[in-house]
Amino acid sequence: MSSKDYDKLGLKVGLEIHQQLDTGKLFCRCPSVLRKDAPDFVVRRKLHAVAGEEGEVDVAAMYEAERERVFEYECYYDNTCLVELDEEPPRMINEEALREALKIALLLNCKIYPIVQVMRKTVVDGSNTSGFQRTLLIAHSGWVETPHGKVEIESLALEEDAARVVKREKEKVVYRLDRLGIPLVEISTAPSITKPEQVKDVALKIGEVLRACKVRRGIGTIRQDLNVNIKGHERVEIKGFQEPKMMAKTVELEVERQLAELKDGKKEGEVRAALPDGKTRYLRPLPGRARMYPETDLPLLRIQKKMIDELKRELPKLKSEIVGELKKKGLSGELIKVVLPHLEEFEYLAKVSKNNVLIAKMVGVWRKELEAKSEKAKGEVGERLNADVLARILEKVEQGKVLESEVKQVMEKVLEGEDVEKACEVKRVSQDELREEVLRLVKEKPGLRENAYMGLLMGKFKGKINPREAAQIVKDILSSEKANESA
Numbered sequence: 123m124s125s126k127d128y129d130k131l132g133l134k135v136g137l138e139i140h141q142q143l144d145t146g147k148l149f150c151r152c153p154s155v156l157r158k159d160a161p162d163f164v165v166r167r168k169l170h171a172v173a174g175e176e177g178e179v180d181v182a183a184m185y186e187a188e189r190e191r192v193f194e195y196e197c198y199y200d201n202t203c204l205v206e207l208d209e210e211p212p213r214m215i216n217e218e219a220l221r222e223a224l225k226i227a228l229l230l231n232c233k234i235y236p237i238v239q240v241m242r243k244t245v246v247d248g249s250n251t252s253g254f255q256r257t258l259l260i261a262h263s264g265w266v267e268t269p270h271g272k273v274e275i276e277s278l279a280l281e282e283d284a285a286r287v288v289k290r291e292k293e294k295v296v297y298r299l300d301r302l303g304i305p306l307v308e309i310s311t312a313p314s315i316t317k318p319e320q321v322k323d324v325a326l327k328i329g330e331v332l333r334a335c336k337v338r339r340g341i342g343t344i345r346q347d348l349n350v351n352i353k354g355h356e357r358v359e360i361k362g363f364q365e366p367k368m369m370a371k372t373v374e375l376e377v378e379r380q381l382a383e384l385k386d387g388k389k390e391g392e393v394r395a396a397l398p399d400g401k402t403r404y405l406r407p408l409p410g411r412a413r414m415y416p417e418t419d420l421p422l423l424r425i426q427k428k429m430i431d432e433l434k435r436e437l438p439k440l441k442s443e444i445v446g447e448l449k450k451k452g453l454s455g456e457l458i459k460v461v462l463p464h465l466e467e468f469e470y471l472a473k474v475s476k477n478n479v480l481i482a483k484m485v486g487v488w489r490k491e492l493e494a495k496s497e498k499a500k501g502e503v504g505e506r507l508n509a510d511v512l513a514r515i516l517e518k519v520e521q522g523k524v525l526e527s528e529v530k531q532v533m534e535k536v537l538e539g540e541d542v543e544k545a546c547e548v549k550r551v552s553q554d555e556l557r558e559e560v561l562r563l564v565k566e567k568p569g570l571r572e573n574a575y576m577g578l579l580m581g582k583f584k585g586k587i588n589p590r591e592a593a594q595i596v597k598d599i600l601s602s603e604k605a606n607e608s609a
């Protein structure tokens with residue numbers, strides 16, 4: 123299907139990303155650590171339907187409670203406390219998590235709310251011991267740029283992750299509380315993505331922002347959902363993408379599915395699960411809007427302008443910006459790739475020398491090559507040739523005591539255990555020998571240009587002379603010859 127057809131079909135896609143932050147938990151002081159071993163203790167609970175603010179009982183909650191389901195919560199002494207068990211009120215918000223969420227909001231060009239109310243979102247499946255999830259809407263109206271145009275970031279919220287299901291039986295669900303309370307950033311775009319390929323662009327762009335900040339990595343740390351609909355069909359929510367690469371295909375197939383449904387006179391929205399091959403599977407009907415109540419145990423949060431200004435100054439650079447800067451510094455695509463994992467060292471060394479290509483080779487290429495060659499220094503190259511050592515070698519290059527062509531050899535000597543100073547004393551042709559050779563050349567081939575004599579010298583003493591010194595000697599001798607002639 124061409125993109126023109128998607129325009130005609132009125133395709134609308136919205137993306138929602140949930141990303142765990144790499145900080146402690148949001149409303150207690152437990153670490154965000156998931157455990158694989160047996161729990162220290164287990165707590166059994168039954169869920170009771172609770173009347174909301176208006177006195178009405180949540181129908182869905184009642185439905186769950188009527189089924190007399192028992193929830194079991196697996197706990198650990200070191201990463202779950204009374205807050206996760208809902209036996210103690212929440213503590214003040216984790217400042218580090220808040221700052222990371224604000225950084226992400228700023229990098230996504232969002233506007234930040236000056237006052238934030240922590241809200242309780244009703245959750246009835248038992249995955250929250252309290253029966254609700256705490257969430258804070260902190261920013262809105264941002265945007266990301268894609269090759270197909272800007273896409274609006276509608277909202278950015280900071281919330282607590284739910285407990286995870288370990289076992290599901292007929293009358294019982296077993297949850298593990300270690301994940302409950304881990305900070306999550308929830309990013310929602312407007313449903314203004316209009317082409318299947320654009321979905322991936324948006325996901326990758328947001329992913330780039332997230333990876334520049336302190337986020338948890340690995341399977342399960344990011345969850346991505348899509349809302350898809352064409353004209354005449356209600357919104358279908360597709361859950362559970364781990365990676366953006368299948369999104370375009372999934373949207374294409376979903377459009378086909380909705381078209382077929384419309385032909386049969388069906389148009390109902392629903393929740394579906396994303397499958398690895400791009401297809402989807404029915405999960406459940408669309409839920410109504412989540413019920414929200416203010417969290418009465420916590421005060422209003424004021425996001426100070428001073429804090430925002432401070433965060434703006436320390437915003438991390440995105441990978442695409444870094445690559446652009448390295449390109450400007452004269453590095454090839456190949457060199458950029460090998461430098462990226464050593465960026466801090468590269469930037470440190472760029473203050474010692476302006477020779478960016480040489481530095482890139484030192485940190486990104488030669489260290490690896492030398493380590494592969496060395497028998498006794500395996501695994502020690504990072505220490506023996508650390509940034510401080512490389513800086514001392516670079517200083518010698520700057521002073522003209524070590525030639526660029528000799529640097530790798532010097533590094534090898536240091537790696538094999540030689541002292542840096544000593545390794546930098548490269549054996550060279552003496553000044554007297556050089557002078558003798560130049561005089562001989564001038565006598566043998568008189569009348570050549572300076573550069574031509576230099577070429578002959580370099581050819582003869584490959585790597586054993588300092589070109590700067592040699593050029594000076596050639597210049598001196600030629601000008602004294604000239605003086606003699608005119609005299």
Ligand SMILES: [Zn+2]
Binds near residue numbers: 150151152205206303
């Ligand atoms: Zn805790």
